[in-house]
Amino acid sequence: MNAELWLPVIFAGLMAISLLAYVILDGYDLGVGVLLPLGSDSQRDTMIASIGPFWDANETWLVLGVGLLLVAFPMAHGIILGELYLPVALMLLGLILRGVAFDFRVKAQAHHQPAWNAAFAAGSLLAAASQGVMLGRYLTGFAPGAAAWGFALLAGAGLTAAYVLLGAGWLIMKTEGELQQRATRWAQRALLGTGVAVAAVSIATPLASRRIAAKWFTLPDVLLLLPLPLVTLALFVLLAVSLPRLAARQAAGNDSFCWLPFAATVGIVLLSFWGLAYSVFPEIVIGRLTIWQAASDAEALWVILAGAAVVLPTIIGYTVFAYRVFWGKARELSYS
Amino acid sequence: MDSFDPLTLARIQFAANISFHILFPTISIAMGWVLLYFKTRFDRSGDQAWLDAYGFWVKIFALTFALGVVSGITMSFQFGTNWPGYMQKVGNVAGPLLAYEVLTAFFLEATFLGIMLFGRSRVSNRVHTLATFLVAFGTTVSAFWIIALNSWMQTPAGVSVVDGKVHVESWLAVIFNPSMPYRLTHMLLASGLTVAFLVAGVSAYRWLRGDRAGGVRHALKTGVTLAAVLIPLQILVGDAHGLNTFHHQPAKLAAIEGVWHTERGAPLLLFALPDEATQSNRYALGIPKLASLIITHQPDGEIRGLNEFAGAHPPVAKVFWSFRVMVAVGVAMLLASWLAAWQLRRRGEPAPWLARALVAMTFSGWLATLAGWYVTEIGRQPWLVTGILRTADAASAVGGGMILSTLLMYLALYAVLLASYVSVVFYLAKKAGQPAAANLEGVSA
Numbered sequence: 001m002n003a004e005l006w007l008p009v010i011f012a013g014l015m016a017i018s019l020l021a022y023v024i025l026d027g028y029d030l031g032v033g034v035l036l037p038l039g040s041d042s043q044r045d046t047m048i049a050s051i052g053p054f055w056d057a058n059e060t061w062l063v064l065g066v067g068l069l070l071v072a073f074p075m076a077h078g079i080i081l082g083e084l085y086l087p088v089a090l091m092l093l094g095l096i097l098r099g100v101a102f103d104f105r106v107k108a109q110a111h112h113q114p115a116w117n118a119a120f121a122a123g124s125l126l127a128a129a130s131q132g133v134m135l136g137r138y139l140t141g142f143a144p145g146a147a148a149w150g151f152a153l154l155a156g157a158g159l160t161a162a163y164v165l166l167g168a169g170w171l172i173m174k175t176e177g178e179l180q181q182r183a184t185r186w187a188q189r190a191l192l193g194t195g196v197a198v199a200a201v202s203i204a205t206p207l208a209s210r211r212i213a214a215k216w217f218t219l220p221d222v223l224l225l226l227p228l229p230l231v232t233l234a235l236f237v238l239l240a241v242s243l244p245r246l247a248a249r250q251a252a253g254n255d256s257f258c259w260l261p262f263a264a265t266v267g268i269v270l271l272s273f274w275g276l277a278y279s280v281f282p283e284i285v286i287g288r289l290t291i292w293q294a295a296s297d298a299e300a301l302w303v304i305l306a307g308a309a310v311v312l313p314t315i316i317g318y319t320v321f322a323y324r325v326f327w328g329k330a331r332e333l334s335y336s
Numbered sequence: 337m338d339s340f341d342p343l344t345l346a347r348i349q350f351a352a353n354i355s356f357h358i359l360f361p362t363i364s365i366a367m368g369w370v371l372l373y374f375k376t377r378f379d380r381s382g383d384q385a386w387l388d389a390y391g392f393w394v395k396i397f398a399l400t401f402a403l404g405v406v407s408g409i410t411m412s413f414q415f416g417t418n419w420p421g422y423m424q425k426v427g428n429v430a431g432p433l434l435a436y437e438v439l440t441a442f443f444l445e446a447t448f449l450g451i452m453l454f455g456r457s458r459v460s461n462r463v464h465t466l467a468t469f470l471v472a473f474g475t476t477v478s479a480f481w482i483i484a485l486n487s488w489m490q491t492p493a494g495v496s497v498v499d500g501k502v503h504v505e506s507w508l509a510v511i512f513n514p515s516m517p518y519r520l521t522h523m524l525l526a527s528g529l530t531v532a533f534l535v536a537g538v539s540a541y542r543w544l545r546g547d548r549a550g551g552v553r554h555a556l557k558t559g560v561t562l563a564a565v566l567i568p569l570q571i572l573v574g575d576a577h578g579l580n581t582f583h584h585q586p587a588k589l590a591a592i593e594g595v596w597h598t599e600r601g602a603p604l605l606l607f608a609l610p611d612e613a614t615q616s617n618r619y620a621l622g623i624p625k626l627a628s629l630i631i632t633h634q635p636d637g638e639i640r641g642l643n644e645f646a647g648a649h650p651p652v653a654k655v656f657w658s659f660r661v662m663v664a665v666g667v668a669m670l671l672a673s674w675l676a677a678w679q680l681r682r683r684g685e686p687a688p689w690l691a692r693a694l695v696a697m698t699f700s701g702w703l704a705t706l707a708g709w710y711v712t713e714i715g716r717q718p719w720l721v722t723g724i725l726r727t728a729d730a731a732s733a734v735g736g737g738m739i740l741s742t743l744l745m746y747l748a749l750y751a752v753l754l755a756s757y758v759s760v761v762f763y764l765a766k767k768a769g770q771p772a773a774a775n776l777e778g779v780s781a
Contacts, residue, residue, distance in 0.1 A: 053450030056405055060438070060446045066412045067438045071431030074423030077416035082734050085417060089742040092410050093749065099406035100753060103399040107760050296427050299503065303432040311439040315447075322447050325458050333454050335394055 007305070008295035011072040012284070014308065015065055020273050022061035024166065024266055029055045031167020033098055033124025034160065035186055036117065043179045044117065048102070050174040050330035055102065057319065059095070072301060076284045076294040083142040084134050091130035097123030125160065132159030139201075139276070140208055141286035151204055158197025162269060165190035169262030172246070174330045176255065184247040187261055191239050194265075198236075198272055202229065205279060209286070212279045225278070232271045235264045342736040343728055346418040349743040351713075353410050355706055356750045360404030362705050365479055365524065366531035367397050368472030370558065375468050377554075379461065385550025389558075392551060392768050393535070396761055398453055403757060405446065410746075418739075419720070421730030426502045426721055429495060429510055430485055437481035445474030476524070483523055487516035489721045490712065491584045497724060514584050518577040519712070525570040526708065529669060530701025532566060535559030536676070537698025538765050540691040547769030560680055560694075563673035571666065575630070581715075582631050585722065587645040588715035591655035593627045594620070598641040602627040606660075610652040615643070650717040658710040665704035672697055699758065 029051040039047050070077045081088055101120035105113055136155030140148040168187035172180055206213035216225060242260055250258070284291045295301070371394055378386035415434075416423060423430060451459060451467040459467070494509025495502045504510055536559030542552045582589045590596075594605045596615045603622030610617050628637040642649045672693055679686050686694065720727040732739075 053454045056401070056446040056449050057443060059405060059409065060442045063409055063412050063442060064438050067434060070412065070416050070423060071427065071435050074416065074420075074427050074431070077423070078420035078732075081413055081417045082420075082732065085734055085738050085742070088413055088417075089745065092413065093745065095409060096406040096749060096753075099402050100399075100756075103402050104756060104760060107395065107399060107764060108756065109759075109763055112756075296423075296431055297501070297503075300428040300431045303504075303507070304435045307432070307436050307439055315439070315443045318447050319443070322450055325451055325455050334457070335391055335453060 003298045003302070004295075005292070007298055007301045008072070008291040009282075010305065011068060011295070011301060012281070012291045014312075015068040015072065016273075016277050018061050018065035018068060020270070022058070022065055023273065024269055025058035025061060026055070027128075027163045027269065028166040028170040028262070029058055030098070030124045030128045031163035031165065031190075032170060033120055033167070034128060034164050035167055035171070035183075036121045036124070038182070038186065039179065043182070045332065046175055046179055046330055047171065048105075048120075049333040050171060052102070052333045053322065053326050055099075057322065059099070071304060072296055073284055073291065073294040074296060076289055079285050079288065080138065084137060087130045087133045087137065091127050091134065094123045094126030094128075094130060098127060099123075128160040128163045129156040132156035135159060139205060139280075139286070141288070143208075148208075151208065154197065154200055154204070158194065158201060161190050161193030161197055162265075162272075165194045165265050166262070166269070169265045173259045173262045176250075176329055180250055180258075181247060184243055184250070184261075187239075188243050191236070191243065194268070195236050198232070198268070201272075202275070205276075209279075215279060228271055228275050232268055232275075235267045235271075239264050342734065342739060343731040345736050345739040345743060346732050346734070347727070349739055349746065350414060350418050352743065352746055352750065353407070353414060355709075356746075356754070357404065357407040357411060358705065358709060359702055359754075360400050360407065361475065361479070362527050362530050362701065363400045363534060364397060364404055365472075365475045366527040367393065367400065367534075368468070368475050370531055370535065370562075371397060372465070372468050372472050373558070374554075375465055379465060383550070385554050388549065388551030389555045392764070393555065394453065395764055396534075396538075398449075399757065399760065401445075401449060403753065417734055418732050419730045420732055421725065422720060425500065425725045425730070426489075428502055428504055429488060433481055433485040433488075433511075437478055441474045441478035441481065445471050445478065448474070479523060479527075480520065483520045484511045484513075484516055487519045488513045490519070490716055491515040492721055492724055502721075502724065515577075515580050518573065518580045521573050522570070522577050522708070523705075525566055525573060526701065526705045528566045529563060529570060530705060532559050532563035532673070533669065533694070533697050533701050534699065534761075536563060536673075536694050537696075538761060540686065540694040541698070541762065542765050542769055543686070544688065544691050544695070545766065545769055549769075556686075557680060560673060560676045560686075563669060564677040567666065567670045567673055571670070574666070578631065582639075585715065586640045587642065587649040588655065588712070589631070590640060590642045590645070591650050591652045591715055592659045592711065593631075593639060594652065594656050595627070595639050595641045596652075597643050598638065600628065600638045601625040601636045602639045604630065605656075608656070610656050612652060648718060650715050655711055655715045658707045658714065662704050662707035662711060665700050665707070668697065669700060669704070698761075 032047050032051050036044055036047055066077075066081075069080070097119045101116045101123060105116035105120055108116055133152045133156040136152030137148075139155070140151055142148075165187060168183045168190055171183035172187060175183065206216055216222065239261060242257070242264075246257060246260065249256070280286060282290050282292070284294050371390060374386050374390040374393065377383070378390060448467040448470040451464065452471050455467065456464050488510055491514040492502075493513040494506040495504055497503070535555050539552050539556035539559055542548075543556060578589070578592075581592075591610075593602060594608050594610050594617050595602050596610075596617070601624070603620075603624045604626035605617065605620055605622040608617035608620040608622070625635045628639060629635050631637065631639060642652065672690070676686050676690055676694060679690060716722060718726050718728065720730050
């Protein structure tokens with residue numbers, strides 16, 4: 001096989017993995033941000049403490065994902081981000097507000113702190129919703145019209161719900177006591193929203209695109225693909241059943257399986273993500289460009305691949321190390 | 337709305353974003369090393385004052401780093417949206433260099449930052465010092481890659497152009513292109529000076545408020561000494577950088593010196609109003625032959641004038657004045673830091689008036705750095721990549737109205753953030769001196 005054929009496939013895969021890592025990792029910390037106003041003053045500090053050491057690195061996956069889009073598929077980068085100019089600008093506004101509020105909310109003068117807390121939550125919500133709208137616009141191939149925009153708004157609400165579910169799951173795992181109890185209730189509500197959204201996107205996507213419908217609903221593909229929605233459904237059921245039980249057990253002081261809601265949500269995100277990736281591949285701008293048409297020259301891709309092959313495993317290694325350092329329940333953040 | 341010229345707007349927007357962004361890496365690059373220095377001094381001596389200095393400055397570092405990260409994300413989106421022609425033409429160079437920056441630097445600094453900031457009670461002291469080192473190292477590696485790319489755009493080398501596309505022939509020649517060693521050194525020293533004056537200025541502010549604990553003393557001395565040592569080095573490197581520009585980008589140098597027509601024995605202009613319409617300087621005040629002497633090292637050396645680059649030279653007045661602002665700040669830095677170093681050595685403390693001058697110069701490094709970048713970036717125009725790609729040919733198809741509305745949003749946001757940053761830096765300095773608040777450790781990222 002020649003390199004011009006498979007190099008773009010590898011880079012599409014690397015980009016997909018970066019974006020998936022971003023959605024899961026920044027997803028939980030954005031979700032915690034959206035939930036921030038629901039906590040009491042002291043709970044807010046614990047909520048922030050649970051994500052403080054990680055958010056910087058989590059956001060770097062977005063830079064890598066978009067960076068790979070830029071360097072490996074420059075034509076697609078121009079088209080996609082040109083079409084998404086406004087939602088991208090709003091997302092950046094959200095990410096900037098959220099990122100700086102992390103520091104300002106504790107370092108600024110006392111009377112400014114409530115404003116920075118609000119900026120933190122509003123920025124998280126804006127970033128999450130904009131990313132969902134971007135996803136929705138992308139999936140319709142940037143189609144004009146009210147129906148396409150309605151779909152994008154639905155995706156915006158859906159991704160926000162999924163991030164909140166991830167965030168609530170993270171809090172159930174990383175906190176204890178009353179905050180953990182509250183997080184379980186937040187998770188139950190977010191589960192409902194996420195379920196509705198995943199179902200709606202799953203139904204709407206093949207309806208919106210005949211080509212995607214053909215990919216999913218022809219024999220024998222449909223049989224091979226069947227486990228994807230079935231396992232997703234099973235994970236939803238598992239969450240619906242286990243959340244109330246976990247709450248009862250945690251109230252009695254038994255914290256086993258506190259990781260289950262987060263893990264199950266990660267499973268749902270993984271399966272949904274690969275479902276969407278399967279729908280889109282091998283196109284990179286739906287209806288306009290395939291990954292091969294959009295790809296950079298093989299000479300540039302080789303150089304990047306050589307570097308990535310060495311560096312990515314190292315990154316994963318020290319990321320695991322950082323998570324191990326802050327393993328267990330979140331403690332108050334302190335520089336000393 | 338589409339009557340706004342999208343090229344101009346795209347340039348203003350990109351310039352606004354990158355100007356705001358560069359403020360924070362300029363601090364975090366050298367601040368990482370200064371923190372490592374504080375930490376190492378504490379590790380070696382056990383002197384609590386060094387740890388106090390570390391504890392205070394790590395807060396400002398965290399704040400600065402966060403602003404750098406979020407403003408940097410904007411850049412990764414705008415490369416493609418504002419300059420689609422850029423990747424199309426020079427993607428084979430820019431793609432790998434940008435990818436290596438993300439892979440080798442961004443993850444390293446962002447991941448170990450968490451351990452550096454919040455991990456002191458969770459890892460051994462040795463691992464914590466290592467994490468501090470890796471953060472400082474990561475910021476510097478990041479500077480290496482981005483300066484390599486920027487310098488390549490200034491003085492391209494190691495490539496051939498086939499069918500309108502750049503192809504790499506030698507990566508060593510691309511990375512270590514003619515202006516790269518000068519620009520990298522110049523920028524790293526600029527970062528060092530910016531941090532030196534920030535540390536000296538904030539410490540002088542605390543000193544003036546009567547907050548003279550050991551940590552403040554150490555930081556003041558560190559800032560002043562660092563500034564006094566780096567500024568003469570920076571002047572030497574700046575001079576070498578100018579000679580490099582003379583050889584490789586004569587049009588930029590002619591704009592810097594305001595030389596409209598090729599001449600021998602050109603004067604060093606202290607003041608002038610360059611006028612594009614008449615191709616001459618109004619109200620010129622200069623020192624005879626000094627420009628030729630500095631640049632060619634001969635009093636009658638020839639400097640090629642802007643007339644040799646008709647239609648392809650940068651806007652003169654902007655480059656001319658940006659350069660003078662940078663040099664003026666540099667001279668002020670030299671005077672202030674040497675005087676302060678001398679006073680500290682003789683009397684152990686700065687005179688109040690000089691301490692106030694240092695406070696006024698807290699962010700002088702920002703001014704010099706921005707002015708310097710304007711010289712080199714505006715000085716490269718009309719080229720985006722010298723001799724290979726014109727800025728106009730790389731611009732976006734995104735409508736002017738869309739760019740304008742987002743530009744206004746960014747400008748408003750940046751104004752708020754900049755004001756907040758500066759006020760919080762001084763607020764933290766004020767709070768650190770109050771005994772009641774001194775024990776409160778910030779909960780933060």
